[in-house]
Ligand SMILES: [Zn+2]
């Protein structure tokens with residue numbers, strides 16, 4: 001059964017002609033999990049024929065606009081489609097208040113479905129969901145506001161080896177992350193900058209492509225997928241070259257691109 005990660009956007013603070021804001025859909029054996037919800041997320045879902053009804057859980061890494069501005073529009077469309085199934089939103093403190101503002105001041109009616117908030121907090125990994133197909137853990141990142149990565153561990157099916165996916169954005173290098181995601185099959189990691197701009201990466205608490213690759217290598221990840229590229233770079237091939245020098249099995253996230261994690265894949269150790 002498939003386990004896939006589909007990119008809906010891989011820009012950072014500013015969109016470009018090619019790149020929408022950050023959002024991804026993780027599909028584990030037919031169940032969809034939305035990771036972040038930047039502006040334009042629902043449009044990308046439409047383009048890719050991913051039904052809003054399949055989304056039951058939304059995981060927000062942090063409350064920066066490029067990761068959450070798509071949420072009010074997504075919720076509004078769900079309401080207009082007469083959704084009745086509950087929607088679970090996992091996010092750091094403040095998410096509920098942000099959405100209350102939207103409902104209070106923009107004249108929107110109460111949604112047609114329950115929204116259940118799960119506030120994410122803590123200094124280390126904590127399980128936030130046990131779903132039918134996977135267990136999900138949140139762990140702190142190193143950013144300018146409280147931010148959390150998410151680790152999805154597939155539940156085992158018969159004798160096959162369970163797979164895992166980690167999602168780390170936005171973050172500067174954090175010494176504990178490799179241990180928290182050790183042996184992960186697929187690591188999505190932000191690479192906002194190139195090493196030539198390491199000073200800016202440090203200043204804004206982001207990572208370079210090289211630093212993301214170092215995290216993947218330290219974690220013994222199987223595959224690294226880079227995204228959240230700064231709009232200052234006109235093309236992204238340099239991200240791939242820089243990361244592959246350190247971690248050869250690196251790929252670039254791209255809108256509409258779906259990365260599949262094969263069941264027989266064995267992560268490096
Ligand atoms: Zn961001």
Ligand SMILES: [Zn+2]
Nearest residue numbers: 062064143170
């Ligand atoms: Zn951010």
